[in-house]
Amino acid sequence: MSFKELISPSILNRSAKGSRRYLLIAVTAAICGALAEMAIALSIMRLADAGLSGDENTAIRMSIYMSAAVIVGFLLKFSIKAAATRFGANTAYKLRSSLFAHMTKLKQSEAESRHAGDWMSVLSNDAFAIEQFFTYHLCNLLFHPIMATGTFIFLFLLQWKLVLLCCLIIPLSLLISWQLGKPIIRQSQQLQEIEGTINSQIQDAVLGQALIKSYGRQNWLRERFERVLKKGLFKSFDLERQRSLIIPWQILLQTLPFAMCILYGGWLAIHGDMRPAALLAFIYLLGYCIQSASALPELINQLFVAAGAVRRLDQIMDYRTEDDTGTTVADNEDRTSTDESESVISFNDVNFQYAGRSVLALNDITYDVRKGQFVAIVGPSGSGKSTIMKLLSKLYEPNGGEIRLFGKPLADYNPQAARSMISFVKQHTFLFPGTILDNIRHGKPLATDREVIEASIAAGADAFIQQLSESYLTQIGERGAGLSGGQMQRIAIARALLKEAPIIVFDEPTSALDGESEAIIQETLRQVRREKTILVIAHRLSTVQDADLILVMDQGRIVESGTHEQLMRHSGLYSGLHQNLLEGVS
Ligand SMILES: Nc1ncnc2c1ncn2[C@@H]1O[C@H](COP(=O)(O)OP(=O)(O)OP(=O)(O)O)[C@@H](O)[C@H]1O
Ligand SMILES: [Mg+2]
Structure with a gap:
């Protein structure tokens, strides 16, 4: 460089x-x-x-x-x-x-x-x-x-004669001073590294607090911290000792050029080669010259x-x-005019591979969702369900095949326009620090308080929010701290319902919802089902029993599809998953 x-x-x-x-x-x-x-x-x-x-x-x-x-x-x-x-x-x-x-x-x-x-x-x-x-x-x-x-x-x-003398002495004393100071530079770098470790251990302790307590690892954490603190303490003692040893030398070396100037300059002045006043000015400026150099x-x-x-x-x-070119939000104003027979989402032979992975995350995926349908995707962990959602939200582009949204290729939309038509509820909820009201309002920034409350009621979130000390104005911490997993999820659902997009894509959490919340969400899905097109990635098979179409995924492929009854009739992956679940419950 x-x-x-x-x-x-x-x-x-x-x-x-x-x-x-x-x-x-x-x-x-x-x-x-x-x-x-x-x-x-x-x-x-x-x-x-x-x-x-x-x-x-x-x-x-x-x-x-x-x-x-x-x-x-x-x-x-x-x-x-x-x-x-x-x-x-x-x-x-x-x-x-x-x-x-x-x-x-x-x-x-x-x-x-x-x-x-x-x-x-x-x-x-x-x-x-x-x-x-x-x-x-x-x-x-x-x-x-x-x-x-x-x-x-x-x-x-x-x-100029005095300058020549200084040119010999100053670089020499700077060099010696620098050589003497070298171990100090090295040691303070080491001290800085120890400071870095101290900081990251503090971060571990803050972020992993609950885990550390649940595994009873406080002593291990304290001892580990104590060790690095001690290391830092001894290093700073070493550093101080080094500093105190070299300071007299450095002072001597810094004053040496002045002493030599006074000696030689005085000699020049006595012999009439330099005016005493010039020597005074010389010494005054020499200080600045050395300091700056x-x-x-x-x-x-x-x-x-x-x-x-x-x-x-x-x-x-x-x-x-x-790439933000392509069809914009304004160009999509007519999207609701789509008639019932028209396809809302369609995947045609879609392939996708994550960078750095050797296997396809999605392999020849083909399916079609029509207006007002409730389509569910089920399958074992890692089968590619969430990846479908990521492709739909244009976070990634397919490596092969084509995705269409309301009949138009998804590639032709700009990302914002495509996302404006879909309300996403993600598997892992993210909430910003701030009030609950603000968090829900991200779905529709200009929504009135009434609209926010209505969306919360539909998401089954209103009841628990009302019980909080400051209701909708309750502040929540980083990543939703202060709320349970299920409560966070319900806020995320309220946010998605408020968005008023014609499609809802819901990646169900694996564990965050209890039976009661799950029932509320099922009821919500049933309600919005009449007005919206719903794609649910489900971990609970109870969610999907009345879906119009169930897609069963395994290792990036759709291995079965049909309604609950159709799938249960032949003994494939779906009926196997169902069987396991029933056995697990009983
Ligand atoms: N960002 C990523 N980079 C690389 N590989 C990924 C990435 N995200 C997911 N994968 C891989 O892609 C495959 C499909 O993952 P995906 O998240 O779609 O599974 P899933 O069906 O949603 O699983 P789960 O039921 O556990 O949520 C997995 O093998 C996973 O390891
Ligand atoms: Mg997933």
Whole structure:
């Protein structure tokens, strides 16, 4: 990777658009700030000259100049920080916002190609690293190189012999200081890694709390945590010991150039090769020159850290997003005019394979659902039932065959238009932190309170919601914390019913519903059956007994189809599943 690639990543360029003027202000202020420091040094020199020769007027004038240069220098430094921070904050804001927008549009297969923790790390840590760089390091990265170069030229013009001496001593002492500090860098990296482990163990403890309690693993968890804490404690002792050992050496090495300058500069002054006032200005500026030069390696390091983070974000921007061309929601306004004989959902020889899997998840799937029908899909775990639903919601595209929705190829719809026609109740419920009302309203953002309540009644959720302390305004925690699995499921059903889509696709949860809730849902299905087309992926065979059509799946294929009575008549997979269930119950 070239340096050019590092500093010209596209997402950064795009995000920085519109804030570049702040960067220009910061660079200009950095140049002027360095000039102000040199003006101070010049005034010191002239002031000392005037003092030694007893020229009172010049001394007063120089004192005023110096004070003015100090104030201007302060204002300029403040401006660099303010402008660089403004540039950084604006850029980081746009960067995060476009990343997030990109994330929400990703193709499902692309989103699944990374581990969730990995996404979190890139989207929060990397974006944070860039923000930190802009806020804390960019202003220094602008100021120090200009300051180091400017002061170096000024010092050279003042007394080149002294600069030559410094050129020998400064790099040498910087090198020795750096060598001495190396173990510290290594040790603080190790300490950071231990901090990372501490954080992930805390995360485990929070997320896995219930599981840890139910298996009585608290002691194991505490001991594991104790071990890593101790490791961190000893590492920080080591680090402190190392630091205290090298600090005297570092101080000595940092003061050495000054001491040599005073010795050699004094000798030059005594022999008339340098004015004492010039020596004073030289020593004043030398401090700035060393400070700026020694800050550069760390700043360059920070630049590379930030550039690495930007590169990772750029890779994310390269992930493909969903294709949003095709028939739109507005084009589908006439969808309800479909007559009863018309097909609502049809799969024709559909094949599908997940990336990285060797077997087909769906193999030659063909079925047809007509308006108002109640179709059920049953089959063992892993047979491909939920995959059918994912294809229908355009999360994935089939590898072969064709899916049609209301007679039109699904591929011709844009994803939003296709999804707007189907209410999905997924196998694993996801609720956002917020009120119950807000969560149900995701189904129809402009729904009135009355409509929300009606949908909840139909989903059998109203009774338990009314019993909660704040009814529909009860706050629920992360992923529905505070509710039972069945209650979450009923909220999800209310959300789907509120959506008023002509099709309902319901992927039944395997365990979340008790007998009573199940009865309520069956009643709901019976009610909406008259108005909507229903596709149910069922784990309980009781749900499907009065379905118009039952599709039995096994290993990605539809192995049997028919009504409950037809399927029970011949001894296939369905009657076998039924038999097992009855035996399990008795
Ligand atoms: N995102 C994915 N990536 C790779 N393989 C997957 C993915 N999701 C599902 N599969 C695989 O595809 C097959 C079908 O899975 P699917 O979720 O459709 O089964 P299912 O019939 O819904 O099962 P269950 O009754 O347990 O919900 C399984 O072998 C599963 O391991
Ligand atoms: Mg499933």
